Amino acid sequence: MANIPIWPGSSSFFPGDTPFGFYDYDSDFQTDADKVAKFCAQRLGWPIENVELQDVNFYTAFEEAITTYGNELYAYQVRENMLNLEGLPITTPFLNNTQITPNLGNVIRVSEQYGAEAGVGGNVNWYSGSVILTGSVQDYDLDVWAQQNGISGSNLEVKRVFYQGVPASATYYYGGGVGLGAGWGNFFGALGGVAGASYGNNFLVTPLSYNVAAIQEMELAEDILMSAYSFEIINNKLRIYPVPTYGDNGTNYWFQYLLKDERLADSLASGSGDLGAGLVTNVSNVPYTNPNYNQINSIGRAWIFEYTLALCKEILGYVRNKYSVIPIPGAEVTLNGNTLTESAQTNKDALITRLREYFDQTSRQSMLERRSLEADFSQNELNKTPMTIFIG
Amino acid sequence: MALFGQSRDISMFRYINRELMGNIMSQQCAFFKIILNQTNFNMYGEAAEEKYYDGPILLYSVIENPTEEWSTDDLGVNFNLKPTFKFLRDDLLDKLQDFNEDTIYGANLVPQVGDIIYYQTSYFEVTSTNANQFFVGKNPDYPNSPQPSNPAGATYPLPEPLWNPGLEEFGWNQSIICNTTYVPADKVGITLERM
Numbered sequence: 001m002a003n004i005p006i007w008p009g010s011s012s013f014f015p016g017d018t019p020f021g022f023y024d025y026d027s028d029f030q031t032d033a034d035k036v037a038k039f040c041a042q043r044l045g046w047p048i049e050n051v052e053l054q055d056v057n058f059y060t061a062f063e064e065a066i067t068t069y070g071n072e073l074y075a076y077q078v079r080e081n082m083l084n085l086e087g088l089p090i091t092t093p094f095l096n097n098t099q100i101t102p103n104l105g106n107v108i109r110v111s112e113q114y115g116a117e118a119g120v121g122g123n124v125n126w127y128s129g130s131v132i133l134t135g136s137v138q139d140y141d142l143d144v145w146a147q148q149n150g151i152s153g154s155n156l157e158v159k160r161v162f163y164q165g166v167p168a169s170a171t172y173y174y175g176g177g178v179g180l181g182a183g184w185g186n187f188f189g190a191l192g193g194v195a196g197a198s199y200g201n202n203f204l205v206t207p208l209s210y211n212v213a214a215i216q217e218m219e220l221a222e223d224i225l226m227s228a229y230s231f232e233i234i235n236n237k238l239r240i241y242p243v244p245t246y247g248d249n250g251t252n253y254w255f256q257y258l259l260k261d262e263r264l265a266d267s268l269a270s271g272s273g274d275l276g277a278g279l280v281t282n283v284s285n286v287p288y289t290n291p292n293y294n295q296i297n298s299i300g301r302a303w304i305f306e307y308t309l310a311l312c313k314e315i316l317g318y319v320r321n322k323y324s325v326i327p328i329p330g331a332e333v334t335l336n337g338n339t340l341t342e343s344a345q346t347n348k349d350a351l352i353t354r355l356r357e358y359f360d361q362t363s364r365q366s367m368l369e370r371r372s373l374e375a376d377f378s379q380n381e382l383n384k385t386p387m388t389i390f391i392g
Numbered sequence: 393m394a395l396f397g398q399s400r401d402i403s404m405f406r407y408i409n410r411e412l413m414g415n416i417m418s419q420q421c422a423f424f425k426i427i428l429n430q431t432n433f434n435m436y437g438e439a440a441e442e443k444y445y446d447g448p449i450l451l452y453s454v455i456e457n458p459t460e461e462w463s464t465d466d467l468g469v470n471f472n473l474k475p476t477f478k479f480l481r482d483d484l485l486d487k488l489q490d491f492n493e494d495t496i497y498g499a500n501l502v503p504q505v506g507d508i509i510y511y512q513t514s515y516f517e518v519t520s521t522n523a524n525q526f527f528v529g530k531n532p533d534y535p536n537s538p539q540p541s542n543p544a545g546a547t548y549p550l551p552e553p554l555w556n557p558g559l560e561e562f563g564w565n566q567s568i569i570c571n572t573t574y575v576p577a578d579k580v581g582i583t584l585e586r587m
Contacts, residue, residue, distance in 0.1 A: 002403075002490035002491055002493075003403045003406060003407070003490075003491045004400055004403040004404070006404075006407060049411070049415075050407055050408070050411045052404055052407060052408075319404065322401070323401070323405075326405050326408060327405070327525065327527055327564075327566055327567075328408075328409050328412060328413070328454060328480075328567075329409070329413075329453075329454045329478035329479060329480055329481075329525070329566065329567035329568075329569065330454055330456070330476070330478035330525065330567055330569050331454065331478075333408075333412060335408070
């Protein structure tokens with residue numbers, strides 16, 4: 001078999017020479033491909049030594065280096081902006097060259113869960129229901145109620161029970177004086193209601209402190225002297241206090257609840273078709289594509305050249321390492337494949353680390369920290385300026 | 393089926409061998425190939441008159457050069473030196489080999505006993521040759537082909553390939569090693585016969 005050609009010292013790139021062809025028709029890539037091949041070959045010892053690689057090996061490494069650069073760059077962008085990007089339609093045009101302004105959309109979406117539980121907003125429906133009280137019956141099984149109303153008992157979660165004692169003021173309005181020495185018509189200066197706004201016409205002008213003291217006295221009297229209106233609910237078994245009287249018979253006892261499966265379902269966003277389809281749901285479907293090589297600046301390209309070299313070194317190491325010892329006439333010789341692969345791995349790790357640190361230093365957080373520090377330092381500097389005294 | 397040592401690997405080995413022997417070690421010798429049909433022999437198979445040689449042909453070689461030996465007897469001092477010249481066999485094949493096309497290699501000679509090697513102002517006569525260094529133990533010149541196949545009309549044919557086809561693409565007959573002994577220049581008497 002003929003000799004497999006190795007690097008002859010020059011090359012000529014044609015579209016199709018790379019495995020994926022991501023950048024084959026980029027004019028800058030076409031120009032740089034041969035230069036990079038020459039750069040790498042000469043860094044690997046050509047023309048003093050043979051470099052057992054072909055031009056396509058160099059082009060492959062070059063393409064991979066650009067893709068790796070783009071991957072690191074856009075992965076950083078995704079990390080930086082995921083909170084702003086989640087939920088976008090995946091048909092959004094590629095974000096490579098889009099300036100992303102932070103927004104609170106996803107923060108609010110994430111916070112809706114708390115509102116749902118607190119009953120002050122959120123994204124889960126609350127429903128109302130009622131059980132009919134029976135005199136002298138204290139316990140009511142709401143799971144049974146749920147089944148009677150076509151709801152799976154285990155799906156019910158009671159959020160609020162409307163069972164409060166009568167406000168002290170109202171009670172007292174009907175009850176009678178407690179230590180204030182007056183009849184029911186005199187409190188708050190009227191025949192009814194709180195704060196004097198009622199159907200009464202006779203107002204007694206009293207200091208506010210007097211009213212506050214009266215309210216406190218009534219509340220205390222309710223707590224000590226009257227039956228406690230309360231309830232407990234354990235595993236959807238409702239127990240109410242005090243024990244309903246026969247007078248309560250037939251009264252509706254209202255509560256609010258939500259359905260657990262609705263809470264789960266409402267936490268899933270759906271696009272068209274399957275749940276989440278069509279929306280940016282994770283880092284894998286954020287709309288980024290490979291970078292445009294001709295838009296990468298010299299800083300980025302320098303990194304790409306070095307990474308290409310590390311990849312070529314790795315490939316050459318693999319080539320020379322397939323047989324760690326190869327024969328020569330009457331003897332054997334050990335090639336430097338191990339050294340090359342180890343060195344290449346070290347170079348790659350260092351380059352990736354350097355790139356990530358560089359990106360981290362330009363993150364939004366880092367920039368704001370830097371700006372804050374600059375402002376502090378500037379202020380300190382200005383504080384050292386002597387204050388001028390103007391004499392008019 | 394063989395997997396390792398295919399011609400693609402051998403191609404790289406050839407590059408490395410030639411780089412190593414040519415650019416790094418750079419040991420060279422001149423090879424004089426005896427022309428048998430011009431050399432007259434006596435009834436004992438010895439050269440009766442002059443010997444004729446082709447060459448010299450400059451070759452890269454891995455040369456193992458032992459220490460010279462001097463032995464003294466009643467007749468005087470005997471000088472003895474027996475270097476070994478190790479050639480890359482592909483260098484000795486002809487130019488028609490595709491791996492020798494467009495290269496400086498392709499000497500087209502077969503080292504044999506009686507050939508003369510000139511090395512560092514001394515002549516050495518080939519006393520034996522050795523060509524049994526095979527990579528991965530295979531000599532592609534003996535691929536044992538054609539491989540056996542199912543007899544025509546076999547009732548229960550075995551799945552083919554039956555044995556190990558394509559062995560001509562595997563292995564490498566790598567070197568020719570020439571063991572030599574020192575020959576005094578006056579005994580060889582090589583002179584330039586034609587310009």
